Amino acid sequence: MNKLFDEIKEIIRKYAFDKLLVDNANENSRIIADLRINSARVVDIVLDIEEKYNIEIDDKSLEKIITIKDAIDIISSKIK
Amino acid sequence: MCLIGNDLLYINTNYTTFSRKGAAKIILNKFETGTFFFEDKNSILPIIWTIKESVYKITCKQGNNNAFTPSNIKILTFNKTNNNIYGNVNFENQNYFFRTIVKQNYIFSYATTNKNNFQNIKHHFFKNNAINNKSINNVEFIKFIKSQNWNLVHSENGIPKIKNENNIDISISHDYNMLALSYLKNH
Numbered sequence: 001m002n003k004l005f006d007e008i009k010e011i012i013r014k015y016a017f018d019k020l021l022v023d024n025a026n027e028n029s030r031i032i033a034d035l036r037i038n039s040a041r042v043v044d045i046v047l048d049i050e051e052k053y054n055i056e057i058d059d060k061s062l063e064k065i066i067t068i069k070d071a072i073d074i075i076s077s078k079i080k
Numbered sequence: 081m082c083l084i085g086n087d088l089l090y091i092n093t094n095y096t097t098f099s100r101k102g103a104a105k106i107i108l109n110k111f112e113t114g115t116f117f118f119e120d121k122n123s124i125l126p127i128i129w130t131i132k133e134s135v136y137k138i139t140c141k142q143g144n145n146n147a148f149t150p151s152n153i154k155i156l157t158f159n160k161t162n163n164n165i166y167g168n169v170n171f172e173n174q175n176y177f178f179r180t181i182v183k184q185n186y187i188f189s190y191a192t193t194n195k196n197n198f199q200n201i202k203h204h205f206f207k208n209n210a211i212n213n214k215s216i217n218n219v220e221f222i223k224f225i226k227s228q229n230w231n232l233v234h235s236e237n238g239i240p241k242i243k244n245e246n247n248i249d250i251s252i253s254h255d256y257n258m259l260a261l262s263y264l265k266n267h
Binding site: 044050 | 098133146148
């Protein structure tokens with residue numbers, strides 16, 4: 001779980017204006033609201049996650065991803 | 081009450097998001113892909129993104145707590161005249177109406193629940209010298225909302241909104257060094 005958390009943070013960090021916010025993020029950090037990621041960059045984050053884990057994030061999954069933990073849960077459920 | 085939403089996207093030539101393989105799958109649904117966006121998908125994606133995000137902002141005001149999932153927002157009509165685009169959208173059986181302006185440096189979309197109010201929606205654009213994501217701290221913008229006795233707050237999902245005594249619906253969007261504010265002008 002920690003590995004996944006670190007990997008997702010690394011992906012998000014690439015698209016963050018304020019890298020420090022991402023460095024200090026926890027699992028409950030909201031990707032847009034707390035980490036101030038531009039919503040359009042969520043497209044990049046989703047595509048990076050899909051490529052890295054070789055999964056497809058469908059609409060039902062995407063609408064649930066508010067926090068880092070939500071992303072971890074979706075990835076975990078798809079790579080099992 | 082008429083609700084409005086807006087979205088501003090600064091056009092940066094280094095911005096590769098919408099040209100990435102797979103971006104169209106996230107933004108467009110099957111109907112849109114098979115009909116009016118069949119050709120030239122990548123150039124239209126930034127426009128579609130702003131349309132859908134402006135509608136999403138309204139749905140959040142109506143109680144939608146889900147993350148922005150553009151393919152769930154369905155564009156039903158899409159009309160383009162020069163750099164002006166208009167049409168209507170459906171989300172969970174409710175209709176929304178949008179207009180989009182494409183400028184050299186930015187794309188700006190706004191949406192409403194009542195198309196009769198389009199002519200009464202007013203926009204203000206603010207520009208920062210600082211190039212960061214904090215254009216919401218724009219001095220002129222802060223001065224403007226103070227002059228109107230409005231208060232800037234953030235919703236649970238982080239969308240900036242303005243509270244005001246007259247209960248006028250207001251929408252704010254910022255990207256790069258630009259900020260757009262939209263509201264109904266006849267109140």
